[in-house]
Amino acid sequence: MLAESRRVPAGAAVLRGDITEAIQAAVVEELAAVGYGRLSIEAVARRAGVAKTAVYRRWGSKLEMVLEIVAGVAGRKLPLPDTGTLTGDLTVFMQILVIALRHPLASQIIPDLLAEASRNAEIAQTLQQALRANQHEIGTLLVGRAVERGELPAGTDPDLAVDLIVGPIYWRLTVNRDPLPTDYVRRLVDAVIAALSA
């Protein structure tokens, strides 16, 4: 276990970034493996191959460390390519979502932190802000394009749209842990367009 010299140093700045990234990856892996409640700074440091002091130099506490790292990952933008039609945009977005929801972040870490959030206001707030901002942006972009193309009525609610797009897939994949039937995305795209056009 090395203090701040995990690999052959290429320069102090590169080295610090390298160690920070190693710790971040270790936190995500530890959260998936044991959950927030049982996560220890010691185990994170061990997994990252650094000394505990390297962790404490970066974050004041376990809570602070987990919040910063999870907010960064949960707030990451999913790509939203403009395919030229609402059917195309929804199909591509849902396919990306299915892949994203199979990541341990969605299947283990988010549910674990949701449970923790009801006991800890700081976790609740950080998680909410990251998720909300991200989703509102996705909904506004998807619905905005479709309204411009004349595919959805002006005034379509982007937040209800996101609930209808993400909710069913999250419910089936993450809560029920049911595999998606092969034509599920196609049928859900049709259902969502009909729902929003009504």
Next chain:
Amino acid sequence: MLAESRRVPAGAAVLRGDITEAIQAAVVEELAAVGYGRLSIEAVARRAGVAKTAVYRRWGSKLEMVLEIVAGVAGRKLPLPDTGTLTGDLTVFMQILVIALRHPLASQIIPDLLAEASRNAEIAQTLQQALRANQHEIGTLLVGRAVERGELPAGTDPDLAVDLIVGPIYWRLTVNRDPLPTDYVRRLVDAVIAALSA
């Protein structure tokens, strides 16, 4: 802390049932308070006001105890009154769902066990079976009534229907922890009917 005599005994059978119920309630409360990972038989016994031996007489392990109790609660049937129309049935069911999802079981215990499920196959299987059987029954009943009344086409998929009904509300209430706008249920009912009629 009393062994098998928590309150004034009214008879051995009544007494045993009384203690079992006290332990069950204590398990649900402990799961909400500290989560599965940190739950201890000792804390459950303390909360229930019984001796640890009273717990071990009923369940062989913490896992066995939690699985039996959570499966019982998660598998509980929500009432599905027949209001005479699909709009009415969906409105009442969603209102009941909103109340159910505000219970700590949905906001804390299920997310916690979902995280645990990815580390423990027994928890995953028990949770899946309880949730799936329940939902398939709800979907079949709701869709079946509507098809009979001529409100939905024959062949409407009851499982997709459940995903569209439960998914958005679960996503918004339990994951995002956003309050529902006052007209949300009405708009979601319209959206779901349009989606399933398409």
